Amino acid sequence: MTVVLERPAAASAAPGYRGLRAFLDLLDRDGDLARISEPVALDQELGAVCVHNLRAGGPALLFERPGNHHMPVLTNLLSTRRRYARAMECSLGEIPQRWNAAAANPLPPVLLEGDGPCQEVVQTGDDVDVLGLPTPKWNALDGGPYLTLSCHVTRDPRTGERNVGVYRNQVHDRRTLGVLAGTFSHLMLQRRHEPDAPFPVALVMGPDPRIVMAACTPLPLGVDELAMAGALRGEPIELVRCKTVPLEVPADAELVIEGEVRPAEKRDEGPFGEYTGHYAGRRAPRATIHVTAITRRRDAILSLAYQGAPPHETEVLTAVGKEAELVRTVSLPGIKSLYLTSAGCGALHLVVSVEKLYEGYGKMVGMAFLSTPASRTIKQVIVVDEDVDPFDALAVEWAVATRVQAHRNVEIFTEMPGTSIDPSLPESEQTRTARTSKMLIDATRYDAKNYPAVCLPSAEAMARVERNWASYGIPVGTPPPAPPAERSA
Ligand SMILES: Cc1cc2nc3c(=O)[nH]c(=O)nc-3n(C[C@H](O)[C@H](O)[C@H](O)COP(=O)(O)O)c2cc1C
Ligand SMILES: [Mn+2]
Numbered sequence: 001m002t003v004v005l006e007r008p009a010a011a012s013a014a015p016g017y018r019g020l021r022a023f024l025d026l027l028d029r030d031g032d033l034a035r036i037s038e039p040v041a042l043d044q045e046l047g048a049v050c051v052h053n054l055r056a057g058g059p060a061l062l063f064e065r066p067g068n069h070h071m072p073v074l075t076n077l078l079s080t081r082r083r084y085a086r087a088m089e090c091s092l093g094e095i096p097q098r099w100n101a102a103a104a105n106p107l108p109p110v111l112l113e114g115d116g117p118c119q120e121v122v123q124t125g126d127d128v129d130v131l132g133l134p135t136p137k138w139n140a141l142d143g144g145p146y147l148t149l150s151c152h153v154t155r156d157p158r159t160g161e162r163n164v165g166v167y168r169n170q171v172h173d174r175r176t177l178g179v180l181a182g183t184f185s186h187l188m189l190q191r192r193h194e195p196d197a198p199f200p201v202a203l204v205m206g207p208d209p210r211i212v213m214a215a216c217t218p219l220p221l222g223v224d225e226l227a228m229a230g231a232l233r234g235e236p237i238e239l240v241r242c243k244t245v246p247l248e249v250p251a252d253a254e255l256v257i258e259g260e261v262r263p264a265e266k267r268d269e270g271p272f273g274e275y276t277g278h279y280a281g282r283r284a285p286r287a288t289i290h291v292t293a294i295t296r297r298r299d300a301i302l303s304l305a306y307q308g309a310p311p312h313e314t315e316v317l318t319a320v321g322k323e324a325e326l327v328r329t330v331s332l333p334g335i336k337s338l339y340l341t342s343a344g345c346g347a348l349h350l351v352v353s354v355e356k357l358y359e360g361y362g363k364m365v366g367m368a369f370l371s372t373p374a375s376r377t378i379k380q381v382i383v384v385d386e387d388v389d390p391f392d393a394l395a396v397e398w399a400v401a402t403r404v405q406a407h408r409n410v411e412i413f414t415e416m417p418g419t420s421i422d423p424s425l426p427e428s429e430q431t432r433t434a435r436t437s438k439m440l441i442d443a444t445r446y447d448a449k450n451y452p453a454v455c456l457p458s459a460e461a462m463a464r465v466e467r468n469w470a471s472y473g474i475p476v477g478t479p480p481p482a483p484p485a486e487r488s489a
Helices: 019-030 045-055 081-088 092-104 186-190 209-215 225-233 313-329 361-369 393-403 459-467
Strands: 033-040 060-066 073-075 121-124 146-155 162-173 176-178 199-205 238-241 248-250 255-269 284-296 335-340 349-354 380-385 410-417 435-443
Touching: 019 033, 019 060, 019 081, 033 045, 045 060, 045 073, 081 092, 081 209, 081 313, 092 225, 092 313, 146 186, 146 209, 162 186, 162 209, 162 225, 176 255, 199 248, 209 225, 209 313, 313 335, 349 361, 361 380, 361 410, 361 435, 380 393, 393 435
Parallel strands: 033 060, 349 380, 380 435
Antiparallel strands: 060 073, 121 284, 146 162, 146 199, 162 176, 176 284, 199 255, 238 248, 255 284, 335 349, 410 435
């Protein structure tokens, strides 16, 4: 199946960058990385800079003096789809094919002997102090400082299979972090047979961006995110052994926090401003990580992501890979393009355009997209005809307004798997057993052959006016954009 996401193509990247540092060099050359040399306070000022920058669609941000620390903080690295494509070394439209070619040919990592750059400095025992990291308090009511982009490396105790997933960590004290991994996260599913037993973990900060992409995406359970990242990079990820836990980590990461997850040793955690743009859950006792080592580069950068109301980085980080996963797992004919919307926090609202093959097909497609592990977070799917571009919010609402009869074209599914941090659930239901309702809007035309045609002056008249636009003396720089139906025809 060919899926074309009709977006402007990114400038083609110089092939073959390796690791975060090389990617930052690329962004520097593009003028797409801003260095903030002034001190920026960790308590909300850094978060506020991120919010303004995200709203403006701005560059990646390197804070050189966060809270007067000497360790820089990197944020907004993959907060635009353009930079995400840059990191994948392809155009926006090529992402799903690139992603799924990699998924079909995973490239397992290789283990190096000796230490890696991520172990130039090693702190163990009493030297361990996570409070010494420049960790921001992002939003006003956050329960404390939070590491937000930690790639948690764990192994399944039964199969030995590795998993790498991004989950939030509150910084509690010198040697204690919190961790909140959802019910459906692989970190939790790996431990489902012995949920209270402690287990080793390594939090990798600032690895090759392709590792972060894989670690933010719901790849199938059992798939090694590092093998996926290797395939995306076209070269195996190189690993080194951790110092205090029986795990391996990417050699060229910026910083690694080694430790033990202690599910039964709980500490009050939260609240935290989540990707839904709301605080998620009250402060409550949650699992901890006992930190046994911090290893890092001598000049390590701490790589983090702002979470809150969209637009934000989490939204891009989770949506783009998930769209590719959906394209692969829902292999129905006629799918043209799809978009996990920005306003839907990159996770909750999906728009799919299809060539409608027969009556009822729009609903079938919508149901299929609500029935895979990668779609678990999705609460609303809108299916549109192929003349509507899912990325064009105006066109999508126009289709819903003019092609939908609610009693025929809207379906509601109840008691589906949901996320416990959905603010629209009553507080008593925001638990690990949370369930949600899902809505399918089939906005494809019924009986398209006999559907009223979309109205416009003739193509010839439109083209002629566009050519002669300047002669009308209307003070609009370029001809107004084409109406939705015409744009993606
Ligand atoms: C910045 C960021 C923060 C995230 N925080 C969490 C979190 O605290 N808990 C969680 O369960 N998922 C979180 N996610 C989503 C997971 O990374 C995502 O579900 C991923 O698929 C997890 O890996 P897994 O499928 O191997 O469990 C976060 C994603 C991003 C991009
Ligand atoms: Mn996984």
